[in-house]
Amino acid sequence: MTNKNLDNKILTTNVSMGERIKTFVFDNKVMLVFVVICYLGFIASGSRPDTVLNEVFTRISRNSFTVLSLLIPVLAGMGLNFGIVIGAIAAQIAVFAVVYWGLTGLPGMLLAVVIATPMAILFGWLVGKLFNKTKGAEMITGLILGYFADGLYQLLFLILIGGVIPATNPRFIIDGGVGVKNVVDLTGSLKYAIDRVRIIDLALGLLIAIAIVTVVKLFLHLQKKREFKLKDLILMIAIGVLYGITFIPSIERHLFADRVNLIIALPLILVFYAVRHAYLLYKNRNGHDPNYSGKRSIAIIIVCIVVYVLTYIPSIEAFILSVNLPVLPYLLIGGLMAFNNGILNTRLGHNMRTVGQSNAVAAASGINVDRTRVIAVILSTVLACWGQLIYLQNLGTFSTYGAHMQVGQFAVAALLVGGASVSKATNSQAIIGVTLFHMLFIIAPQAGNNLFGDAQVGEYFRVFVSYGVIALSLAMHAWQRKKPKGAMMASLTPSEPALVETEKGE
Numbered sequence: 454m455t456n457k458n459l460d461n462k463i464l465t466t467n468v469s470m471g472e473r474i475k476t477f478v479f480d481n482k483v484m485l486v487f488v489v490i491c492y493l494g495f496i497a498s499g500s501r502p503d504t505v506l507n508e509v510f511t512r513i514s515r516n517s518f519t520v521l522s523l524l525i526p527v528l529a530g531m532g533l534n535f536g537i538v539i540g541a542i543a544a545q546i547a548v549f550a551v552v553y554w555g556l557t558g559l560p561g562m563l564l565a566v567v568i569a570t571p572m573a574i575l576f577g578w579l580v581g582k583l584f585n586k587t588k589g590a591e592m593i594t595g596l597i598l599g600y601f602a603d604g605l606y607q608l609l610f611l612i613l614i615g616g617v618i619p620a621t622n623p624r625f626i627i628d629g630g631v632g633v634k635n636v637v638d639l640t641g642s643l644k645y646a647i648d649r650v651r652i653i654d655l656a657l658g659l660l661i662a663i664a665i666v667t668v669v670k671l672f673l674h675l676q677k678k679r680e681f682k683l684k685d686l687i688l689m690i691a692i693g694v695l696y697g698i699t700f701i702p703s704i705e706r707h708l709f710a711d712r713v714n715l716i717i718a719l720p721l722i723l724v725f726y727a728v729r730h731a732y733l734l735y736k737n738r739n740g741h742d743p744n745y746s747g748k749r750s751i752a753i754i755i756v757c758i759v760v761y762v763l764t765y766i767p768s769i770e771a772f773i774l775s776v777n778l779p780v781l782p783y784l785l786i787g788g789l790m791a792f793n794n795g796i797l798n799t800r801l802g803h804n805m806r807t808v809g810q811s812n813a814v815a816a817a818s819g820i821n822v823d824r825t826r827v828i829a830v831i832l833s834t835v836l837a838c839w840g841q842l843i844y845l846q847n848l849g850t851f852s853t854y855g856a857h858m859q860v861g862q863f864a865v866a867a868l869l870v871g872g873a874s875v876s877k878a879t880n881s882q883a884i885i886g887v888t889l890f891h892m893l894f895i896i897a898p899q900a901g902n903n904l905f906g907d908a909q910v911g912e913y914f915r916v917f918v919s920y921g922v923i924a925l926s927l928a929m930h931a932w933q934r935k936k937p938k939g940a941m942m943a944s945l946t947p948s949e950p951a952l953v954e955t956e957k958g959e
Contacts, residue, residue: 488889503776508895513888515844516840517786523833525793529805529826539577544569544573546568552851559647561643581831616631616632638850649779652709663688671685727753804820865923897911
């Protein structure tokens with residue numbers, strides 16, 4: 454290679470690196486600004502790091518499921534689903550019914566899921582049908598629809614309950630006998646119904662579920678409708694052996710807990726990511742996937758190793774030891790993240806991806822565009838409904854007329870803070886957004902009190918930022934859509950047309 458060619462290659466590499474940095478900063482401008490704001494707010498608040506960390510992890514377990522429910526409509530090209538408030542309303546109706554009937558704990562929560570899910574499916578179907586009539590304006594339609602649904606909800610809880618629907622319990626009904634009280638205390642009923650599920654109970658539930666599936670497969674094999682594979686039996690035996698180990702006293706003592714310390718959970722998460730990326734490196738060692746970045750996997754493996762080593766520093770170790778995570782909420786969040794990634798590899802996911810790119814191309818390919826969009830909205834609504842159930846049981850109080858009011862706006866704002874956009878969103882962006890957005894919620898009041906002598910100033914700033922993030926992101930989306938076609942095509946990366954990144958390494 455001549456010196457001239459070498460100089461040209463170096464220049465091209467430098468330009469490419471500069472363009473990559475500019476693209477990263479532009480795509481994550483909101484997230485970077487939030488990082489700076491959170492850091493300055495933390496300094497101004499004077500809060501203890503361990504207190505903030507504990508509260509952040511509590512809010513991640515409380516709010517992440519709802520934020521993650523926004524990703525599927527983005528995949529289908531419908532933007533940010535402000536209509537998830539409809540799913541939250543379904544959850545709140547179910548919660549009130551269960552609490553009024555006096556059911557408690559996990560059985561009461563499961564009944565709430567059974568009641569709320571069909572309502573959420575119906576509401577999602579109706580919302581999807583409406584979105585199909587307003588293609589291109591789904592976000593504003595969802596926002597207005599949320600206010601309309603709130604009116605019907607207020608009518609139900611203020612007039613119909615006690616007026617038309619018999620309800621006389623003075624604990625929940627206003628003194629006049631018509632309408633529900635402003636606040637319903639979930640203590641002694643559904644409070645922490647999900648958070649307090651023990652590890653041993655989850656292990657038993659998993660064993661029962663696998664046993665049922667194995668028996669069904671064996672029955673189908675005897676009916677000659679399905680081949681019973683040896684791995685099905687091996688899995689059943691392996692789970693049974695693992696469950697048997699739980700009866701060892703030294704292990705059993707730990708499994709009766711409903712929380713796991715971060716010092717235990719963090720290494721497991723790091724090992725999972727490191728092993729997964731090592732597998733991806735091995736799988737793509739011959740460069741079969743042109744979109745796969747080996748450098749990214751190597752960087753993530755190195756980060757995992759560094760983070761694990763840092764946990765041995767006494768001050769950091771003591772810091773991490775102060776955090777305990779509720780097991781089931783985080784398992785549910787992890788399950789939804791896996792679902793969001795897994796659906797991309799299904800036929801429905803491919804259809805949603807195609808619809809998201811172009812309705813005309815999807816229709817020409819034989820895809821029922823309207824049906825695919827409706828399914829996306831139904832999934833989002835049901836997931837948001839379940840997310841509101843997680844939120845309410847963790848909060849412990851049910852604000853009858855306000856718990857659902859800003860679900861859509863706050864969830865959308867949190868997703869955008871993580872670096873997502875109207876046309877692209879990932880699991881990692883959702884989690885980062887929840888972390889930063891709710892960290893601001895934690896530190897803003899104290900920072901406002903320290904700086905201005907009034908905690909309410911921090912509250913006002915927090916609300917202003919929430920709506921400002923949404924307005925900025927929507928404005929940038931509108932600006933990008935008006936860019937010349939050539940400029941837009943040049944700015945697209947190979948993975949961007951998919952609208953939701955596959956997160957192969959995450």
